[in-house]
Amino acid sequence: MLIAILxxxxxxxxxxxxxxxxxxxxxxQLLSLERKxxxxxxxxxTAYISSLMDLTFQSVNADQILNKQQxxxxxxxNISSMRRDSIFLDSVKLEDASVKIYDxxxxxxxxxxxxxxxxxxxxxxxxxxxxxxxxRNGKWLAVASQGTKVEK
Numbered sequence: 048m049l050i051a052i053l054x055x056x057x058x059x060x061x062x063x064x065x066x067x068x069x070x071x072x073x074x075x076q077l078l079s080l081e082r083k084x085x086x087x088x089x090x091x092x093t094a095y096i097s098s099l100m101d102l103t104f105q106s107v108n109a110d111q112i113l114n115k116q117q118x119x120x121x122x123x124x125n126i127s128s129m130r131r132d133s134i135f136l137d138s139v140k141l142e143d144a145s146v147k148i149y150d151x152x153x154x155x156x157x158x159x160x161x162x163x164x165x166x167x168x169x170x171x172x173x174x175x176x177x178x179x180x181x182x183r184n185g186k187w188l189a190v191a192s193q194g195t196k197v198e199k
Contacts, residue, residue, distance in 0.1 A: 077146050082141060083095070084099055099188065101189065104191065106118040118192075132165075134165045136161060137162040139160065139161050139162075140159075142158040142159075145157070151183075153181075155178045156176070156178075159194075174195065175197050176192060
């Protein structure tokens with residue numbers, strides 16, 4: 048019995064390392080999806096963003112809860128109005144990012160730090176996001192998002 052336990056120990060260590068690598072890989076995949084989502088927003092690529100969202104997606108803000116189509120419409124209107132009002136994005140950074148994995152569900156928390164020019168004047172904004180993702184048939188899809196402006 049003791050021999051069987053001792054001989055299984057290296058396998059258990061290997062399995063834990065493999066699992067940790069998988070979790071780290073998943074975290075990197077999700078942060079990559081978050082970055083691509085942000086880039087797509089500023090490129091007005093709502094078709095790509097839509098492909099990242101589950102049909103049941105909901106976005107929560109101080110005033111309302113939006114479904115997938117309402118969120119996509121809001122993204123398009125927001126970026127379009129920024130362009131119309133001569134507000135141009137210089138750069139975006141993801142800060143303080145963390146991802147927690149719970150089987151086929153993940154929670155990503157991060158700050159989006161944007162640097163813009165508003166009518167030629169530099170401005171910056173920080174927004175903390177809380178996104179919930181699910182894995183359906185091997186594909187990560189966003190099911191919920193909430194953003195809160197970070198005061199300086």
